Amino acid sequence: MDNIEAKARSAAAKFGFARTYADTDEMLRGEKPDACVVCTPEGLNASVAIKLMRAGIPLLMEKPMGVTLEEAREVVRVAAETKARVMMSMNRRYDPQVRAALDWMAGRPARYIRATMARVNRKEPGFLRDTGVHIVDAVCMLGGNPVRHSGRHYFSGDCAWAQVMIDFENGAHATVDLMPTTGMHAETIELFGNNYKVEIHASDSGWGWRAWAGGKLEREEKSGADFDEFLAVSSRDETMAFIENLIHDRPLYPQPAEVLSSTEVCHLAAGNATLANTQLVIS
Secondary structure: OOOOHHHHHHHHHHHOOOOOOOOHHHHHHHOOOOOEEEOOOOOOHHHHHHHHHHOOOOEEEOOOOOOOHHHHHHHHHHHHHHOOOEEEOOHHHHOHHHHHHHHHHOOOOOOEEEEEEEOOOOOOOOHHHHHHHHHHHHHHHHHOOEEEEEEEEEEEOOEEEEEEEEEEOOOOEEEEEEEOOOOOOEEEEEEEEOOEEEEEEEEOOEEEEEEEEOOEEEEEEEOOOOOOHHHHOOHHHHHHHHHHHHHOOOOOOOOHHHHHHHHHHHHHHHHOOEEEEEEOOOO
């Protein structure tokens, strides 16, 4: 289904779909999908997802969960009310480097996390909220339950960059820099703990991770020059997890409630020039 009918017909011809739709209600009248992927223009994500939840259709929901905090919280509320099977698209949680680093850490807590997201000419108003949420969510997954955050905007030319500081329930802290106009695509996450450091990185030229303990480099993995960007950003692994968990009737992960805190952080960072000691509501 695509609200631009010509695109729907083109996709059907390319991939062999029997029918096309340009309207969600029309599709639901004519079909009973086993599952849906909600990847709509940002202003429609929440309303389409809620419609599918109320129809009892499992879904993988692309970010943003809502263009306002009210929309995002309504998605969480309806998911709980309907007991719908909903998975949020936060593919850094399925990143092979992140998972390998977590395996190496073997439960050792991070005391401080430093992360950066750099992009090229991303001046759209929703960048901090809609794209920044990927790395903020990864940091929140790695750090634990966030309980408060503060932050600030600063400007590079005519574009706002943001720095967010997060405090976690377990006493850990994090700093996240969101820089949409640096001239390169790159993400880095560094985790510091008792007698160890882990660094995870991805950029236009490749990806990898390294781990140090006791002053020695213990692990290092990196891609070759011919790396597959689709695999590197974990979109395939995330989608396969959605399908396999549905087939085997396993819980979907992450669910809307599990990413609400990182969504709140990004909404507040995008909507306020100055953020000071904002207390987050943790459900």
